[in-house]
Amino acid sequence: MLPFSRVAIIGFGLIGSSVARAVRRAMPRVNLTGYDADADVRERGDTLGLFDDIADSAGAAVTDADLVILAVPVRASEAVARDIAADLPADCVVSDVGSVKAKVAEALAAHIDNSARIIPAHPVAGTENSGPDAGFADLFAGRWCILTPGADADPVAVERLSEFWRQLGSDVEIMDAAHHDIVLAVTSHLPHLIAYTIVGTASDVEEVTKSEVIKYSAGGFRDFTRIAASDPTMWRDVFLANRDAVLDVLQRFTEDLTALQRAIRWDDGDTLFKHFEVTRETRRRIIDAGQDTAAPDFGRVPPKESEVGED
Amino acid sequence: MLPFSRVAIIGFGLIGSSVARAVRRAMPRVNLTGYDADADVRERGDTLGLFDDIADSAGAAVTDADLVILAVPVRASEAVARDIAADLPADCVVSDVGSVKAKVAEALAAHIDNSARIIPAHPVAGTENSGPDAGFADLFAGRWCILTPGADADPVAVERLSEFWRQLGSDVEIMDAAHHDIVLAVTSHLPHLIAYTIVGTASDVEEVTKSEVIKYSAGGFRDFTRIAASDPTMWRDVFLANRDAVLDVLQRFTEDLTALQRAIRWDDGDTLFKHFEVTRETRRRIIDAGQDTAAPDFGRVPPKESEVGED
Numbered sequence: 001m002l003p004f005s006r007v008a009i010i011g012f013g014l015i016g017s018s019v020a021r022a023v024r025r026a027m028p029r030v031n032l033t034g035y036d037a038d039a040d041v042r043e044r045g046d047t048l049g050l051f052d053d054i055a056d057s058a059g060a061a062v063t064d065a066d067l068v069i070l071a072v073p074v075r076a077s078e079a080v081a082r083d084i085a086a087d088l089p090a091d092c093v094v095s096d097v098g099s100v101k102a103k104v105a106e107a108l109a110a111h112i113d114n115s116a117r118i119i120p121a122h123p124v125a126g127t128e129n130s131g132p133d134a135g136f137a138d139l140f141a142g143r144w145c146i147l148t149p150g151a152d153a154d155p156v157a158v159e160r161l162s163e164f165w166r167q168l169g170s171d172v173e174i175m176d177a178a179h180h181d182i183v184l185a186v187t188s189h190l191p192h193l194i195a196y197t198i199v200g201t202a203s204d205v206e207e208v209t210k211s212e213v214i215k216y217s218a219g220g221f222r223d224f225t226r227i228a229a230s231d232p233t234m235w236r237d238v239f240l241a242n243r244d245a246v247l248d249v250l251q252r253f254t255e256d257l258t259a260l261q262r263a264i265r266w267d268d269g270d271t272l273f274k275h276f277e278v279t280r281e282t283r284r285r286i287i288d289a290g291q292d293t294a295a296p297d298f299g300r301v302p303p304k305e306s307e308v309g310e311d
Numbered sequence: 312m313l314p315f316s317r318v319a320i321i322g323f324g325l326i327g328s329s330v331a332r333a334v335r336r337a338m339p340r341v342n343l344t345g346y347d348a349d350a351d352v353r354e355r356g357d358t359l360g361l362f363d364d365i366a367d368s369a370g371a372a373v374t375d376a377d378l379v380i381l382a383v384p385v386r387a388s389e390a391v392a393r394d395i396a397a398d399l400p401a402d403c404v405v406s407d408v409g410s411v412k413a414k415v416a417e418a419l420a421a422h423i424d425n426s427a428r429i430i431p432a433h434p435v436a437g438t439e440n441s442g443p444d445a446g447f448a449d450l451f452a453g454r455w456c457i458l459t460p461g462a463d464a465d466p467v468a469v470e471r472l473s474e475f476w477r478q479l480g481s482d483v484e485i486m487d488a489a490h491h492d493i494v495l496a497v498t499s500h501l502p503h504l505i506a507y508t509i510v511g512t513a514s515d516v517e518e519v520t521k522s523e524v525i526k527y528s529a530g531g532f533r534d535f536t537r538i539a540a541s542d543p544t545m546w547r548d549v550f551l552a553n554r555d556a557v558l559d560v561l562q563r564f565t566e567d568l569t570a571l572q573r574a575i576r577w578d579d580g581d582t583l584f585k586h587f588e589v590t591r592e593t594r595r596r597i598i599d600a601g602q603d604t605a606a607p608d609f610g611r612v613p614p615k616e617s618e619v620g621e622d
Contacts, residue, residue: 099530124527124529124530125529126529126530127607127608128594128607128608129607134607143529144526144527144529146527173526179518182516182518182519183518183519183523183524183527184527184530186512186513186516186519186524186532187513187519187523187524187527187528187530187531187532188527188530188531188532189531190509190512190513191509191530191531191532191534191535192531193568193571194505194509194535194568195531195534195590196571196586196587196590197564197567197568197571198501198502198505198564199590199593199594200567200586200589200590201497201501201560201563201564201567202497202498202501202593203589203593204563204567205493205497205560205563207490207493207494208493208494208497208498210596212494212498213494213497213498213593214593214596214597214600214602215455215484215600215602216435216455216457216494216495216498216499217498217597217600217602217603218435218436218437218454218455218602218603219410219435219437219495219498219499219502220498220499220500220502220503220506220538221497221498221499221502222594222597222602222603223502223506223534223535223537223538224502224505224534224535225590225593225594225597225603226534226594226603226608226609227531227534228587228590228591228593228594229590229591229594229595230587232583232584232587232588232591233584235583235587236580236583236584236587237580239575239583240575240578240580240583243575243576243578246575247572247575247576249512249516250568250572252512252515252516253508253509253512254565254568256508256511256512256515257504257505257508257561257565260504260507260508261558261561264550264551264554264557264558265554265558267551267554269547269548269551272543272546272547272550272551273543273544273547275507275511276507276539276541276543276546276547277543278511278514279506279507279510279511279536279539279540280539280540280543282510282513282514282524282525282536282539283439283510283533283536283537283539283540284540285521285525286525286528286533286536289525289526289528291525291526291528291529291533292528292529292533292536292537292611293611293612296438296439296440296445297438297439297537298537298609298610298611299609299610299611299612300603300604300609300610301604301610
């Protein structure tokens with residue numbers, strides 16, 4: 001059974017284009033319509049054959065839909081909601097893929113009348129690459145998709161959207177938007193902020209050349225550069241839209257870092273050792289839960305001689 | 312030409328056992344002797360066939376060597392230097408693989424007379440796994456090995472040790488120990504300290520269960536857990552032995568983080584965007600230099616249905 005038969009996707013970035021590809025593969029009979037605000041991206045989506053139809057406006061994309069998915073930076077959600085509101089069929093489910101949920105729910109509710117049909121969602125999956133060429137159908141396989149329906153959401157619509165994500169390979173969890181935003185502040189937003197920071201810091205130490213940072217990055221630094229290569233617009237929006245939760249966990253992080261800094265300054269090896277010992281267990285559990293590979297070094301393949309560039 | 316013909320390795324951890332395997336493959340005619348302070352690890356090294364001979368003491372391991380490599384946590388270097396000093400052949404080159412170089416050079420010089428033959432080294436390579444089973448012959452391929460010979464080091468010995476590492480697949484760079492320690496504070500020690508911190512912070516937020524941290528770790532957090540699963544003894548020693556450089560770069564990191572924190576608090580999207588935009592370039596350069604894979608998500612293979620654990 002298909003949970004939806006006419007799906008419209010607004011935004012052909014990594015996530016939007018991956019949803020399109022995954023729907024095409026898992027539910028080939030679904031009619032897919034798309035729209036992206038950028039004409040070049042619309043053309044690229046057409047060339048890639050991501051959709052049955054590419055519309056000329058967000059409103060035109062949704063007129064026949066029974067599911068609309070906003071796959072745009074979170075701060076752009078409100079403008080899209082405004083643009084599609086008049087064209088939205090009455091029983092159409094409206095969802096999104098944003099990394100922040102409370103602010104997006106507000107933005108959608110501000111323009112869309114039928115609040116029973118608004119079901120924000122967040123597939124916890126991604127790569128450091130952006131744009132319509134970066135997407136792939138497997139992106140959501142074995143990953144969690146979190147739905148954050150409001151109190152008056154239609155339970156049948158929630159179940160249909162859950163089934164939609166399950167058919168794309170995800171496990172579905174339902175929680176309240178505020179809880180989502182604190183959980184993701186911990187597991188995603190803080191890590192991205194820290195990664196962006198450290199990559200900047202490393203570039204600015206006068207005694208160390210940029211070339212040295214690059215050459216010796218295999219000592220650990222390179223792991224941070226992956227998520228710090230993520231889309232700047234998306235992440236600017238995430239931090240601003242989830243400000244309170246991000247500042248809260250950031251404050252905790254700073255306190256913890258200060259404690260380790262003090263242990264280093266005072267030659268307190270026991271405190272360091274005890275702290276470092278417990279973190280292994282967290283990684284083991286992530287691997288056991290299927291959320292990362294057990295292969296050492298993420299299973300990175302050592303470079304072949306011919307692939308090693310000149311510095 | 313073999314740069315050395317009788318190599319002794321003290322310590323059969325990830326790095327020591329990888330050097331043994333890499334020597335065996337690249338220079339099969341070299342006689343390899345080993346010693347580890349832990350009797351169980353010595354036995355495991357024997358079972359794995361890592362060495363031609365496993366000695367009963369560090370001194371006995373080095374009596375015939377023309378190269379000795381200390382592959383122990385940096386704070387253990389001094390005790391090993393003391394233990395082998397009396398048995399060391401006069402012309403034997405003494406090196407190590409530690410992540411901190413100034414303190415190790417001091418520790419070796421405190422016990423070993425022939426300072427011309429002391430050539431500290433640091434192969435910038437590793438994985439999050441530890442122990443003799445974790446090593447592999449390819450670990451150093453395409454990675455840099457930094458030598459930090461003192462002012463009175465024998466240039467011929469430096470060239471022989473360089474050739475040794477090149478034969479293991481590494482590119483060799485020579486720099487002064489103090490400079491090494493600040494470069495690695497940036498590219499390795501700070502990233503590890505940050506990763507250890509954030510993994511601890513995430514475990515302690517009351518509103519978020521441990522199970523949630525694990526489930527939604529694909530949002531970015533899991534990247535940090537890899538290096539935070541590294542050997543606690545090794546890393547305790549690194550931070551304490553490179554205290555001044557680590558505290559210096561940590562101070563810079565904290566300032567940069569505070570600036571981004573302020574931008575979030577004051578809704579300053581431009582500052583965030585500008586910062587996030589430049590970090591992509593750093594990753595591109597690391598990939599171009601052969602120090603990381605260009606495959607999205609580190610080339611992690613999406614989990615198969617059967618591998619996805621229950622939570």
